[in-house]
Amino acid sequence: MPDSFRRALTGIHAATIVPMREDFSIDEDALAEHISWVSNSPGIQGLLINGHAGENFVLDRSEKRRVVEIARAASPRGCLIVSGVNAESSLEAAKEAAAIESAGADGLLIFPPNSWALGHCEEAIFVHHQQIRAATSVPLLLYGAPVGAGAMAYSSRVLEHLAADERIVGIKEGSWEVASYEANLRLLHALRPDFIVLGSGDEHLLTSYIIGSAGSQVSLAAVVPDLVAELWSAASGGDWVRARAVHERLYPLAVSIYRDPPGGRATARLKAALKILGRLNCDAMRPPQPRASSQEYRAIERALSHAVSDPHARAKSQPTSAIPSPTTL
Template identity: 40%
Template sequence: MAEPSLWRGVLPALPCPLDADGTVDHACLAAHVDRLAALDGVTGFLVNGHAGENVTMPLAWQRDVARTAIDAAAGRVPIVVGVNVPAAAEAARHAAALEELGAAAIMIFAPDGWGLFNDPAAVEAHHHAILAATKGDVMLFQGSVNTGRISHHPAVLARLAQLPRVVAVKEGSWEVAAYEASRRAVKAVAPQVAVMGSGDEHLFTSAVIGSEGAIVSLAAVTPQPIIDLLAAVEAGDLAAARAANDRIYPIARAIYGAAPGGRANARLKTCLAMRGVFPRDTMIAPTAPTPPQEHAMLREALVLAGETLRA
């Protein structure tokens, strides 16, 4: 039997700070990585995920973001870098370049176009192309049940989990029953592959069902309650886990549960700006910043999570 994956713990999926002109604020990004890497319980990072605006960020910028995060981590924790590119050949070239920069693992995102049409054979061919171009660890992405065919059928996810060098799944089904179905499908054929919760609104439930950790953007905003939650569940202390979840739930609902859900990434940046971590909440056009009428909701949720706000 293959050795269990070494990927465990909390991996914040990082939003990318931008300067006022819309370009990457590399100094702010490096400081954020440095600060979070010092926390006991943060075991790595994901950059260039959905929260990092990988759909709209140019690939050259994405490589620069990866370089900055890798340099800032300075070997203390590994950096997972997302690849969200629809053309298999281009995705493979991009993944190889990121690995050369020092990415500890490549996460293969399902391109948005798969939401309209998803041929399982093409999905597997896309993953094979990236695996052929790289040498290190690879992670899978399981999309939300609300994103059409971007969410892999459990049988397809199970086949992908058996590919060589696949070490983990970022399970973002965003629905408890689907999370359990994904976990059971993967563990039945590849028990060594880590299945890590990514549904920020049901991290408690995912952890109780079973999870090797969490790869979540919420951990970039308020990491400590998530670290505490996973530690409490692992220790069998459900009272402490519920207390941690009581801190997580309001901010998770404010960012991800409030309509329209498409504002979640902007809300993440607004929360980081409210905390004084980011100087501003600029988004890559055409995505707009969080409208002012939502700010009070986010401030209240941050306070409930135990975070100090910038004066």
């Protein structure tokens, strides 16, 4: 597998959202604008599209292919585009992966089917990845699911088996738990020193960078790309004082988007944050997820006020008009 892909995969890669219209159709113009803004932000090395932030579990195959086409057209030349593959059926996942590759994706991130949270045998994991591998030719990445996501997180034995495949070049390490992150990092680097481990827990990026990371694929970088890129720049340069200062600005925002209950609300909150910043007009979500509530908006607005110190960025925000009234929810 080309070393150029591994090199391009380092640094900060923004996991983008997919703007929807009120009728739940994809707003392609708004998507192109979002992709262009994020991918052209200083310090952003590439994109993760069709990820969880991009509502990949409610898009069909043709829509995911179209998202790739729009991302390729709207991003600058040389921007690395990795697309998620997320389907319950391995046969459908393989067809989806082939369609996404033909649309221009540079690599594929294989998500475990959501049904695996209830339990599965290890052989099912291997079969799923093999089906996608056989249908494609681009580099593949694993998704390390949160340890709290039922049975979705991979065991060390599964990681050893998957990492033996040279087509699989890295992992979006989303264990969301520091001890598991470090254990997986050490295991994978012991097996393959060139294996790319991306620290992708938005709440503990600084901790991941201290332990060791090649970069991140994170949706927080689709809202405040400059700050996430600054955090990585400071950490990768060993300037831990500056990194800690950036972390202090980012942490309340990460909590308001990813940690505050109830769970499963990150994408709706990302859209709310973008609307507050004047970067998104419509915050509609595909059912069954509702858009962000007025309470969620207020928490995100407070966190953004703490994070965004650039007066030009503040001028773009629309906090009063962006927060929905209870009657609109």
